[in-house]
Amino acid sequence: MTAPQPDVGRLPEAVLRPATANVFETTVEQLATAIRLGVFVDGEQLPPERELSERLGVSRNTLRDAIAALRDSGLVTTRRGRGGGTVVTYVTPEPGSVATAVPVRRGAALADALDFRRIVEPGAAWLAARQELAGDQRAWLAESAAEVWATVDTPGHRIADSRFHLAVATLSGSPMVIESVTRAQAALGELLAAIPVLPRNITHSCEQHDAVVDAVLRGDAEAARAAMEEHCDATSALLRGLLG
Amino acid sequence: MTAPQPDVGRLPEAVLRPATANVFETTVEQLATAIRLGVFVDGEQLPPERELSERLGVSRNTLRDAIAALRDSGLVTTRRGRGGGTVVTYVTPEPGSVATAVPVRRGAALADALDFRRIVEPGAAWLAARQELAGDQRAWLAESAAEVWATVDTPGHRIADSRFHLAVATLSGSPMVIESVTRAQAALGELLAAIPVLPRNITHSCEQHDAVVDAVLRGDAEAARAAMEEHCDATSALLRGLLG
């Protein structure tokens, strides 16, 4: 009576994932990611600790430990007293340290993240195009794309780029989608930062952003998705080329 | 000097999500979901506690508490001694309790889950079609679809259906995609179970499964995605109709 397992596509192995890392580390990671992706930009203040801890579903103690870790990494500084608080002090490091400094994600994880992004970002664009967007939302999207153009050749470019992608995701209106895009961006962030800034690539990338914006604002979901797919494929090709 | 916040699409609110629930509850939820989605079918044994706890990244104590909770809910039973273990005792409840017994997800959460699924499941099918599948994987996929046909009009139908979807996701080969599909299925599972079993709907649904399988086995990614999109749209329409 040897087990009658199909043994080929074992669902349990595929589905049961190791759930939780340590809460403290998770919090550090989440805040660091938010900063590196430009959710909070340089000079911006984080919300007060009590508020932030509640939003993150974490005790204030743990949050404070996490902030202390960020402080040690030089990502934020803290001032006490009224009007004090924790402000972001982060400027994108110079690219060019092409995937040497950063612990390169193992091949499988990289492919995973790229595949995931290729699915989820176009999906977000598609969904966003189907929403009825308010005037300020439309303006926000356009500004986000414009900001990417505006920061070409500045250190802020990387951040403007991820802010644009997060803006698209946000306008999809679906929390699960937003979270997915965030995770994809976070997983690739280090690597995207390593893409050499050839003017040709960047221009092309910005044009694709504009195509996405255009389609979303027109409410053309299929076009929005197609444009974002192209964009993902382009950066994906660059990255794969870079890393063999 | 009122704050110069755009205030429209505040990224922090969108991105910073409450991270962790309680480990114990997470574990219970994960196992219960796995069982309800048919990752473990009726009569099947769970892995030994020591092994399972390691895979879930949870202490054996906590895992045991979780299993005890499942036992209290009647989802599993446990026998001691060599050859003993915890076996699943779960048969899909009769549908027909249309979204009355189950705590109906709030409207927004429902829409979120449907949107997410509509993005992620077709994406999984698309990716799966691009993989080079081994012979046993191809067979597994076909069997999964066949099983759905075979269980029409039996209580096992619901489970066969989600097993099919999880199989597609698994064949995509991307852990992040697998996880996303699992979450989508879990979020909708209760509701999908409430869809009345009109023969016409079910037949149609199975035909769409077959279309997906066909396209995946042919390696036609676009067709696979399109087929899965149709499928998601169909069930989505049914659900929305059911709940106003």
Added chain:
DNA sequence: GTCAAAGGGTCCGGGAACAGACCTTTGATG
């Protein structure tokens, strides 16, 4: 019939997280 192996069942000490109260600093305001 005996025994060893493979399971589940129990217990305990230590560390992580939490909740909440309280202290200190500092800018704004009357």
Added chain:
DNA sequence: CATCAAAGGTCTGTTCCCGGACCCTTTGAC
């Protein structure tokens, strides 16, 4: 200048969770 409020900083008791050692039950193998 005195006061206040809004922040960060500190402390404490409690709960949750982990890791690991150990016990109990059953069954297949010799």
